[in-house]
Amino acid sequence: MPVRKDAAGNRSVEAQVDVPGTPQGVWNAIATGPGISQWFVQSELEGRIGGTAVSHFAADGSMDSVATITAWEPPRRFVAEAPGEPGTVATEWIVEAKSGGLCSVRVVHRWFATSDDWDDQFEAHSYGWISFFRLLRLYLTHFPGQHGSAFQLLVPSSEPLADAWRKLVKPLGLVNATEQQRVTPPDTQAFEGVVERAGPQDHPELVVRLDQPAPGFAHLFALPIGGMTYLSARFFLFGDDAASIAKREEPKWRTWLQKHFPTPAE
Secondary structure, eight states: OOOEEOTTSEEEEEEEEEEESOHHHHHHHHSSHHHHTTTSSSEEEOOSTTOEEEEESSTTSTTEEEEEEEEEETTTEEEEEEOOSSSOEEEEEEEEEOSTTEEEEEEEEEEEOSSSTTHHHHHHHHHHHHHHHHHHHHHHHHSTTOOOEEEEEEEEESSOHHHHHHHHHTTTTOTTOOTTOEEOOSSSSOOEEEEEEEOOTTSOEEEEEEEESSSEEEEEEEEEETTEEEEEEEEEEOSTTHHHHHHHHHHHHHHHHHHHSOOOOO
């Protein structure tokens, strides 16, 4: 989404999605740590003004995003502010009830800058939210209110985006996957489900709603950063056995990714 800016240097970018559920149900999914962790990344959130919101983008804590809540109006709106470049960024979340059992969810990033240097990055943030919002909609459609188990793995590759992506999805039989296609990858990393999203070549992404190894969804994507390509495999699993299945599957996926994307020798 394009960056909006005024003559004073104030800038904003936003993304929006319609999801099923009541305002309170949707609020629980976007404004509580357990709720956010079901479709985004592992998170904690203190629901009060002055509370802390933490998002863990890497399991080792090396990519934590920490913000302070500056507005708290459940179940309608909250704002979290985080320091960083180009300065403090305020992220506003708004929930509005709609007809037909739906709610709109809108996220707005606001910041101040004296140049356009950061505009492309924040515009990319808005498209990233559109991708994550697909997972939010999937969660609220099929698993509303459930707290399952999730794991996320991230590996770097020195190969170009298209080559690295193909290297990830080819062994899984997903090179030409199309939306609504039922898939059963032939590799040892067996999972079954229906493709909910197949992204374009310049933003490669797959979302698979899973039947096996447990009900849930998988999110695979590739992202170019700093001359490298980073490949992510994220699994959100639900049901009584979700925790034990996630504990079993995570090391298998870690080994599989290391096999296909070995760490370069120093």
